[in-house]
Amino acid sequence: MIAPTPLHAAIFDMDGTLVDNxxxxxxxxxxxxxxxxxxxxxxxxxxxxxxxxxxxxxxxxxxxxxxxxxxxxxxxxxxxxxxxxxxxHLALMRGAEAFIARLRGTGVRLAIATAAPTGNRTMVLDGLGIRSLFARVVGAEEVTRGKPAPDIFLAAAKALEVEPSTCVVFEDAVNGIIAARAAGMVAVGITTTTPPEVLREAGAQWVAPDFATLPPDLEARLLITSS
CATH class of the missing domain: 1.10.150.240 (Putative phosphatase; domain 2)
Incomplete structure (x- = not known):
């Protein structure tokens, strides 16, 4: 059996993913x-x-x-x-803080890729004090097309200096899942706004309600990076 590609980077959507907004x-x-x-x-x-x-x-x-x-x-x-x-109501999604800390501890490179305008990013990232946890925050102004086009995720991978195939994307929306798969990335659906079956149909390999309840096989895949 061919071993899965190691995951070197995690890219997070912001709205509906890092925060339930x-x-x-x-x-x-x-x-x-x-x-x-x-x-x-x-x-x-x-x-x-x-x-x-x-x-x-x-x-x-x-x-x-x-x-x-x-x-x-x-x-x-x-x-x-x-x-x-x-x-x-500003607050991180359940389990996000511990999960991000774990990824940083294993050397996974982290980025945010969001269509949120600057003022909204400032409220969330600076309001929660998490901006410094990410190597790069890629906004919609840096790409021509929004999701479901893959542009913003490809820009994030380029900024992190990693191959798209080594990236896992966390998303809550169908457009985001489609964009991640179009970019050649692993896609994880967070079910804050969309039923799990709909996210799976869009191409999500895994789904979870939050970061505290991620599937064990996804956790195992992420551990490949740190070994």
């Missing part, structure tokens, strides 16, 4: 949609738009081209509302 994003998107006279549901934002950049979401939502100044204004309205909603 997607309900607040959805609430902010629904509020903006209603103000604009549009019908929208939280489920649509969680399933269809998670992982996409605001400049990709807003034209789809509005059904037309959105000039840059309008796009910036609407995006800031939504993100400001989201931060106000989520700030009182």
């Amino acid at each position: 997607m309900r607040y994003h959805s609430e902010a998107w629904v509020a903006l949609s209603q103000r604009l006279g549009l019908e929208a549901t939280a489920e649509r934002f969680e399933r269809e738009f998670a992982g996409k950049k605001n400049e990709e979401i807003l034209p789809i939502l509005l059904g037309r081209h959105v000039p840059a100044d309008e796009l910036a204004r609407l995006a800031e309205e939504k993100e400001t509302h989201y931060r106000k909603l989520y700030a009182p």
